[in-house]
Amino acid sequence: MAATTAPGQGLVLGYNSVHPFSAIPLSDRASVQALLAALLDPLEPFFSPRKARVRCPGATAVRFDQTASEVEGFCRPLWGLACLLAGGGSYRGTQWWIDGIRAGTDPDDADEYWGYPRDNDQRMVEMCPLGYALAAAPQIWAGLSERERRNVEAWLGNSVNEKNMPNTNWLWFRVFANLGLKKNGGKFSQERLDADIKHLDTFYRGDGWSNDGPEGIHQMDYYSSSFAIHFLQLLYAKLAGDEDPERAAEFKKRAQLVALDLAHYYDEEGRAIPFGRSVGYRFAMVSFWGALAYADVELPAPLTWGMVKGIVLRHLRWWQTQRDIWSSSGTLTIGYSYPNMYMAENYNSPGSPYWACLAFICLAVPETHPFWTSKEENHWDVIPKIKALKHPGHIMSNLGGHCMLLSSGQACSYPMKGTHAKYGAFAYSSAYGYSVPPGLFTLEQYSLASQLGFSDDGGEYWKTRRLSTSSLETRGPDATPVLVSLWSPFPDVHVKTYLIPPRAETPNWHIRAHHIRAEGREVLTADGSFAISSTRTPDGRPLDPYDAARGEGTRPRLIGNYDLATPEAWADGADGAFAVSKGAVGIRALEGRVGAAAGGARSSKRTAMLVNADPNSNLIESRTTIPTLQGVVAKGESVWYVTGIYAKPSGKGVPKEEYLSGWEVLPEVPAWLREEMGSK
Structure with missing residues (x-):
């Protein structure tokens, strides 16, 4: 009433x-x-x-x-x-x-x-x-x-x-x-x-x-x-x-x-x-x-x-x-x-x-x-589905069921709570919103949705992109807009990030690639997708392992904050992790698909899991999970990560059985990116 x-x-x-x-x-x-x-x-x-x-x-x-x-x-x-x-x-x-x-x-x-x-x-x-x-x-x-x-x-x-x-x-x-x-x-x-x-x-x-x-x-x-x-x-x-x-x-x-x-x-x-x-x-x-x-x-x-x-x-x-x-x-x-x-x-x-x-x-x-x-x-x-905006440093997309912007270079000029999440994330979605950290201890509290985090203390504290220098460029024969940013989570760890918008053939995927040089220390890495509701439709309890008949769940299994050592909570990074509730989001490591083109930089082995984000970290959903890839970059190593981010929101005319319809149709790693990886 x-x-x-x-x-x-x-x-x-x-x-x-x-x-x-x-x-x-x-x-x-x-x-x-x-x-x-x-x-x-x-x-x-x-x-x-x-x-x-x-x-x-x-x-x-x-x-x-x-x-x-x-x-x-x-x-x-x-x-x-x-x-x-x-x-x-x-x-x-x-x-x-x-x-x-x-x-x-x-x-x-x-x-x-x-x-x-x-x-x-x-x-x-x-x-x-x-x-x-x-x-x-x-x-x-x-x-x-x-x-x-x-x-x-x-x-x-x-x-x-x-x-x-x-x-x-x-x-x-x-x-x-x-x-x-x-x-x-x-x-x-x-x-x-x-x-x-x-x-x-x-x-x-x-x-x-x-x-x-x-x-x-x-x-x-x-x-x-x-x-x-x-x-x-x-x-x-x-x-x-x-x-x-x-x-x-x-x-x-x-x-x-x-x-x-x-x-x-x-x-x-x-x-x-x-x-x-x-x-x-x-x-x-x-x-x-x-x-x-x-x-x-x-x-x-x-x-x-x-x-x-x-x-x-x-x-x-x-x-x-x-x-x-x-x-x-x-x-x-x-x-x-x-x-x-x-x-x-x-x-x-x-x-x-x-x-x-x-x-x-x-x-x-x-x-x-x-x-x-x-x-x-x-x-x-009447307006284009993909458009690069020079002044804000954004690439706008309306493919795959939501409006999304890829962002580089912006930063608030004064101290602000969660500033790295509000300006420094790689992607922002009309369907999923961004996530802010409700605490500063472990990934569950940092809630690194659409961010790449680095830790040098075993995973207790994490640093992400806040300040960066960036450029809006075009690459490839079709002049794809690409955002390139340079940033350093630590004084001796340097990252070059490429943000690539979705393509019509794979509208639910966008790619971000990172060239990481860990010159002075070993770091753990955590690469997060969008955050999504982590609750079941019938009763609001946590998502179970994915059930195609019900059209919801996670892969691998969503585990609580205290038992992450459970083997079934982890998967190979190439297989990735996803969560399906109000639509679907997921993440997969694509660097293995580049193969020998990577040249001298090794193709990093990452693992996939779901971060059980602390409640109230996301703007739109109060209980969320974040499909995440984790890895290790040893001191002195130069590593390429190529990450595919999947997103297909729920909406009018989108049945549950279609939420994962694009998950197995992986985006192609562009030839120009393969060449750049091989030249480093």
Whole structure:
């Protein structure tokens, strides 16, 4: 049964309850308006008495103070409310936010005043949705007295314009603080606004892509598109285009250029590829597409508004199926497909996930716009299945039932939990998600999905790729795109990795090859496939050995964390390991197929097994296993590994008996790679 909430009462989700968010059939603008209301309604009991703060359920701490955390809980839902109001919609709780702005910016309100920001203060981030709300929804400013407006000016403009900010997408937040005041005749700094945009332009790298930071940083994740930079460029073009037509035109042009790249991150099921930090913002990953319509951008061929609408609505529908993302009170939790603190950043407070409300920019789009009047279409009917993206250093693929990106070279510029998993993995999938380490002891805790790990202490501690230098190249007569990266897990162990996308003949396989030189120490190696659910369909108990009749299980046997010496848990690396549950993933050592072409570098003998990953390590499935190849590289040795990674997700029209249909059809090791192996 679906849960409901009455005005003034909180939503309580019981054992069999379904959140109202999941019970709304999505088809048109009115249904998306109802979806937003279902997201905002459960917040009502968590407002402070005068509405200036929202304390979402969960007492977890973040790197900033508790007041800033509660300001975050108040301001982030404003993204959705402001978009709704800008499009002529209404919400029963609109006055909550008007009252909250009044109290939160009043320095005489000892209990609810937000406090002036200091340098690099989280309050600066929350000024962005507030600034947009003031600019796009005039009724908010109109609801304030003259004294209250002066308070808003002092808090939103005077304070932030005097403070230092991180040299990242944050600078856009100050732009919108000033823009919100400017649009309402308030005091603002045009000089600061212009200077910030001028500096943000130095992040631009070409072909529509902006980096999230200055030269020397390579970080192009969802902050470069939907979370911040492209999204806010388009909002600026809409709101300030009459006064700043040149910048508006440039921002629209960049969006046109990058749209044909960004389309590759969303699959036919509505799933986006999780990559990088802050993916706990969930459906904000799709906000770029609604912003295209909001800013009246002319779509680049062959995209149509029906395709854009399809990307947005399919994405929201997929999140409707993720029924574990809610607290028992109906609020969003920290996590991805379920509550998960292991993947959270140190800035993710209980109110942080409401940055997801960016997705509702489509509600600011008039109902007469072709975004709403067009029939949904599938963009994969017209864009290529394989595409190399120069600036982010990605090769995109939509073969084998999921969207996937191969990645090299990106890295976060500051310490971040699980940074090697969020940026340094070799492959990221819309179906399987990435895995983060819930601990730092043995493979079970490191959870090396789509990563190659090295240990020099017998397998207790592991190091993987984090920093690397990379190049995007083409190889072979058909000019196959290949990512090549150089990295060193230890100062005296060096790796050259080649990432090769799937081919039409073997769509469920991609290849990664590693040339490893262990100059100064012996190392154990662990090469992991994607992570997949490790539970049986009937009862949720651990997978048994593979049963073709039931269409699920593992080969070799999935063993617990404490009895890995069991012989039946291991297999020859050439035979590989696989797990079948929600589709199938697997891994096989292909270096033996190269034969004598390897020349002087020996063809390493690896063994296959399944890592029983610690629970809650994966973004999408809370219980997973990772088919893995393990090996040893002796001190002074030079070794080639050639690894085939198999993935065939479950999905519409994919019967269980087909999950392993491509497992025995191995991918061909390209001739150019054989030649390079022989030349080393």
